[in-house]
Amino acid sequence: MRRFLLALLLALAGTVAVAGHADAAQTGLRAADPSVIRIGSTYISAQSTGGGIAVRMAASTDALASAAARRVWTDSRGRGEVWAPEIVYDSGRYYIYFSAGTGSAHRMFVISSATADSGYTAETQLALPDNKWAIDGTMFTFNGQRWFVWSGWAGDTNVEQNLYLARMSSPTTPTGARFLISQPRESWERVVGNPFINEAPAPIRDPNGQLHIVYSANGSWSDQYCLGELRLRAGGDPTYVWDWYKSNGCLFGSNRATMMAGWDPTLYVNGPGSHSFVLLNGDIATSPPAGPRFPLMFHAVPKGTPYSWSNRYWYTGTFCWWGSVTYSRANVPGATTNTGFGLKFFE
Known part of the structure; x- marks a missing residue:
């Protein structure tokens, strides 16, 4: 009986520890836009650094900051500002997608290698449909189809950043049209503008098999700056904007006024955003079942520090699926509410 009670107390203590907030795990990486995947027991990250791209490999997300940064690509052709590289693993090969350019010339590029930290090809510009300003792109596979999702402009001027989706016939070849799936039109997305922004999309599949894009x-x-999300309705068409339902507020942010009801603001960081779900093989099909927490990396500024780009750090955190979450909308085609899995984020 004593053993049973002791086991029960330990289990309850563990539950409380998991459910509560721990101090945000700030890494030593003073940088933005983390991209991290797990291959076997190795964690692999990509980051923009000094006019190029560096890859780190470590046995844990916490150890990435102290791992050697191996430069895998240098902007030898003067492409311009190199932003937000995203590392993807597909059919035994690594692909790093990144934006490069200056001002309105930003476009998406890709390099690839059979080895995570060396041997990458020269960059190739992705032939995205309409050839407009594009950043923060990444590839994923959903229901047997490769897709590319990115943040871009509708035209040639910087009015707002929308989220777009296009099919891919291979990891380097977009095909067909681009499809608008989100615009920053909700009040909680428009607290800060000029331009208004939806960016840094990260796809993930929930335990019911539905597609989500957190941005x-x-x-x-x-x-x-905060994270919101899009949830594709069960059986929905990813290319049809009204099959997507948007969270009714930030799901991870530092300002209570813009948080979705039932979600709390951060305790230790300001402006969390531009995150990475740390999934096995970077595959959205390996996302967690309902209940357990899985690793997350995001950038943010420590509370008590002036908010600026130069004060952003990579942080380790966790996320889990949250059931029976209803998103609502008004004056649009289709159903006005949709209930399914949402996401909880933890510092």
Whole structure:
């Protein structure tokens, strides 16, 4: 009986520890836009650094900051500002997608290698449909189809950043049209503008097999930066904008006024955003079942520090699926509410 009670107390203590907030795990990486995947027991990250891209490999997310940064690509052709590389693993090969350019010339590029930290090809510009300004792109596979999702402009001027989706016939070849799936039109996405922003999309599949795209809203130059999400309705068409339902507020942010009801603001960081779900093989099909927490990396500014791009750090955190979450909308085609899995994020 004593053993049973002791086991019960330990189990309850573990439950409380998991459910509560721990101090945000700030890494030593003073950088933005983390991209991290797990291959076997190795964690692999990609980051923009010094006019190029560096890859780190470590036995844990916490150890990435102290791992050697191996430069895998240098902007030898003068492409311009190199932003937000995303590392993807597909059919035994690594692909790093990144944006490069200056001003309105930003476009998406890709390099690839059979080895995570060396041997990458020269960069190739992705032939995205409409050839407009594009950043923060990444590839994923959903229901047997490769897709590319990115943040871009509708036209040639910087009015707002929308989220777009296109099919891929291979990891380097977009095909067909681009499809608009989100615009920053909700009040909680428009606290900071000029331009209004939806960016840094990260796809993931929930325990019911539905597709989600979690993204950053509001300007990254403000502590209003936060994560919201899109959920594709069960059986929905990813290319049809009204099959997507948007969270009714930030799901991970530092300002209570913009948080979705039932979600709390951060305790230790300001402006969390531009995150990475740390999944096995980077495959959205390996996302967690309902209940357990899985690793997360995001960038943010420590509370008590002036909010600026130069004060952003990579943080380790966790996330889990949250059931029976209803998103609602008004004055649009189709059903006005949709209930399914949402996401909880933990510092």
